[in-house]
Amino acid sequence: MIDAVEKQTGSEAVLATLEHSSCTFCDDGVLVRDVYKGNDAVVCANCGVPGAQVW
Ligand SMILES: [Zn+2]
DSSP: OOOHHHHHHHHHHHHHHTTTTTOOSSOOOBBBEEETEEEEEEETTTTTEEEEEEO
């Protein structure tokens, strides 16, 4: 239970950190929070490449 909560919090922190960072796949993209394949993720608003996703 505690581990699950900590994992969730860590995942949230990762997504929060990555949000608004520059896309590594294109020049103009910025990562935004989204859901990718049903999981919380950050994806590029320009090219749609996921910057991170949490399983
Ligand atoms: Zn991009």
